[in-house]
Amino acid sequence: MIDRQLGREAGKKRRLLAAVIGLGAGGGLLAITQAYYLTQVIDRLFLSKQELASVAGLLWLLTAIILVRAIVTYLEGVLSFKLAATIKTGLRQRLVSHLLGLGPVTLAQQPAGELINIAGEGVEQLEAYFAKYLPQLVKAACIPVCILLVVWPLDLTSALLLLVTAPMIPVFMLLIGKLAEKQNRRQWETLNSLSAHFLDVLSGLMTLKLFGRSIEQASIIARVSKEFRDATLNVLKVAFLSALALELVATISTALVAVTVGLRLLYGEIEFSQAFFVLLLAPEYYLPLRLLGTQFHAGMAGKAAAADIFRLLRLSGSQAAGGSAPLPRQQQIALAFRDVYAEYQPGGRQALRGISFSLDAGQHLAIVGPSGAGKSTVAALLLNFITPAAGDIVVNGKLLQGLSSDDWLRQVAFVPQRPHLFQGSVADNIRLAQPDAALAEIIRAAKAAGAHDFIERLPAGYDTLIGEGGQGLSGGECQRLAIARALLQDAPLVILDEAARGLDVHSQAVLDKALARLLAGRTAIIIAHRLSTVRQADKVIVLADGQISETGTHAELLARPGLYWQLVGASKGGYDV
Numbered sequence: 410m411i412d413r414q415l416g417r418e419a420g421k422k423r424r425l426l427a428a429v430i431g432l433g434a435g436g437g438l439l440a441i442t443q444a445y446y447l448t449q450v451i452d453r454l455f456l457s458k459q460e461l462a463s464v465a466g467l468l469w470l471l472t473a474i475i476l477v478r479a480i481v482t483y484l485e486g487v488l489s490f491k492l493a494a495t496i497k498t499g500l501r502q503r504l505v506s507h508l509l510g511l512g513p514v515t516l517a518q519q520p521a522g523e524l525i526n527i528a529g530e531g532v533e534q535l536e537a538y539f540a541k542y543l544p545q546l547v548k549a550a551c552i553p554v555c556i557l558l559v560v561w562p563l564d565l566t567s568a569l570l571l572l573v574t575a576p577m578i579p580v581f582m583l584l585i586g587k588l589a590e591k592q593n594r595r596q597w598e599t600l601n602s603l604s605a606h607f608l609d610v611l612s613g614l615m616t617l618k619l620f621g622r623s624i625e626q627a628s629i630i631a632r633v634s635k636e637f638r639d640a641t642l643n644v645l646k647v648a649f650l651s652a653l654a655l656e657l658v659a660t661i662s663t664a665l666v667a668v669t670v671g672l673r674l675l676y677g678e679i680e681f682s683q684a685f686f687v688l689l690l691a692p693e694y695y696l697p698l699r700l701l702g703t704q705f706h707a708g709m710a711g712k713a714a715a716a717d718i719f720r721l722l723r724l725s726g727s728q729a730a731g732g733s734a735p736l737p738r739q740q741q742i743a744l745a746f747r748d749v750y751a752e753y754q755p756g757g758r759q760a761l762r763g764i765s766f767s768l769d770a771g772q773h774l775a776i777v778g779p780s781g782a783g784k785s786t787v788a789a790l791l792l793n794f795i796t797p798a799a800g801d802i803v804v805n806g807k808l809l810q811g812l813s814s815d816d817w818l819r820q821v822a823f824v825p826q827r828p829h830l831f832q833g834s835v836a837d838n839i840r841l842a843q844p845d846a847a848l849a850e851i852i853r854a855a856k857a858a859g860a861h862d863f864i865e866r867l868p869a870g871y872d873t874l875i876g877e878g879g880q881g882l883s884g885g886e887c888q889r890l891a892i893a894r895a896l897l898q899d900a901p902l903v904i905l906d907e908a909a910r911g912l913d914v915h916s917q918a919v920l921d922k923a924l925a926r927l928l929a930g931r932t933a934i935i936i937a938h939r940l941s942t943v944r945q946a947d948k949v950i951v952l953a954d955g956q957i958s959e960t961g962t963h964a965e966l967l968a969r970p971g972l973y974w975q976l977v978g979a980s981k982g983g984y985d986v
């Protein structure tokens with residue numbers, strides 16, 4: 410009935426949990442006390458015909474008990490929501506930092522819509538589990554036992570009736586529990602798939618429109634939505650059915666106690682005060698069990714979401730953890746790959762097989778090769794997105810695996826083909842590389858990146874909002890912003906994934922100048938797509954199927970009829986792969 414992992418989470422907040430349990434049990438004891446004093450008041454007033462004044466003390470006590478009971482119920486509600494909120498916040502923070510720690514490669518393998526749903530709606534589902542289901546479960550375990558202990562010495566027949574009928578409720582719950590769990594799981598999975606599909610369609614809308622497939626996708630979303638509606642209706646059906654059955658069991662059981670007590674009262678086998686006390690306690694006895702039945706489904710929904718939350722928390726990533734050796738800021742960086750192998754899944758296809766090369770400080774290396782040859786994997790290794798499966802990467806004589814990842818990544822500027830612009834101002838997007846940079850430094854970097862002029866033309870200059878929901882920028886403009894970021898970072902190693910094609914002559918000339926400023930005096934690894942870039946590189950390596958097929962300068966490579974010669978020849982001297 411308690412999910413082990415969620416139980417462990419609650420156990421971490423022992424004090425709050427104990428307070429919630431204490432208040433719940435306290436509320437139960439107060440209900441018994443209230444019933445006792447109410448019996449006393451009625452007995453003295455109506456059967457013993459005492460004056461109202463003689464029971465004034467009892468009435469005050471009764472009022473105080475009712476008041477304290479209300480306060481206890483209120484506090485229990487507040488604390489159980491606090492317990493749920495604390496666990497939810499902690500779990501969501503853990504989940505987000507774990508997902509970020511997995512790195513971009515592993516994260517890209519998970520459906521984004523599903524991740525958003527699990528971290529958002531999934532964690533929210535736990536509120537009902539911790540704030541309602543769990544406290545109710547504890548109350549259902551404590552309060553009936555307390556009432557039974559009170560009724561037993563007073564009236565054995567009623568006590569036996571209570572004892573025999575009570576287990577019917579949990580037994581019935583267990584019986585429908587499996588069905589409810591299955592339905593909740595199905596509903597949750599359908600919601601996950603709906604979110605994943607919707608996000609997929611949104612991000613690929615342009616492609617879908619181009620191929621005229623957007624209507625088809627809309628009907629797929631409609632179908633999944635219908636599945637979700639059906640799954641929700643099934644959950645509700647089970648919930649209504651079980652609530653009805655539980656109410657029925659509780660009502661019949663209460664009536665059974667009432668009838669036997671009434672008959673015995675009629676034949677004088679039991680005193681009025683005893684009978685009335687038992688009658689008042691009987692509904693209080695079944696109430697926690699009945700309420701547990703209604704909270705049960707909320708609990709099952711939380712359990713279904715929890716399974717996914719903990720699955721993600723167990724997921725291990727391919728991101729290199731890095732070592733602990735500090736790497737103070739280096740003026741220059743020399744690099745060497747020694748027989749490096751790489752794979753994206755343990756035991757999976759090898760993306761790089763025995764790569765070795767070295768690069769002196771300040772040298773520029775161009776990596777060329779057909780699609781899928783492993784060019785981006787070299788960059789992914791240097792950016793610690795993945796760990797080498799074998800072999801060593803050496804930075805200024807030290808093993809990269811042993812170096813602090815934060816220290817290392819501060820010294821690497823990465824300019825991807827399609828840089829991501831975050832929601833925020835232009836200045837904030839450039840400042841990403843150095844959060845405390847002054848505006849003057851940002852403008853200097855933007856000028857060197859050839860971005861200043863177009864930024865000035867934007868509606869609010871450096872304060873213009875870009876990214877999602879903001880002003881759109883062209884591909885060339887985005888690249889120049891990324892170069893400005895890299896210039897501001899002023900890192901000794903630059904990794905550049907050159908955009909393949911698409912810029913007009915003027916924009917390309919501006920971009921080339923910006924790149925020349927960025928690369929000057931720095932060690933650089935360039936995933937090259939243009940012949941002009943390869944020509945200027947100090948070294949070129951040609952990758953094919955994860956291995957180095959040739960290495961040399963542009964002139965040396967062109968002099969022999971190898972893969973490079975073929976690549977350049979195929980592009981009629983323009984090399985644009």
Ligand SMILES: Nc1ncnc2c1ncn2[C@@H]1O[C@H](COP(=O)(O)OP(=O)(O)OP(=O)(O)O)[C@@H](O)[C@H]1O
Pocket residue numbers: 514517753754759760778779780781782783784785786787
């Ligand atoms: N995230 C990933 N998960 C699994 N396999 C991957 C992943 N990224 C790349 N690969 C595989 O690794 C191999 C090398 O890919 P890589 O992206 O390094 O090639 P590339 O030369 O950069 O190609 P392109 O020029 O098309 O970008 C390919 O077989 C590819 O399918």
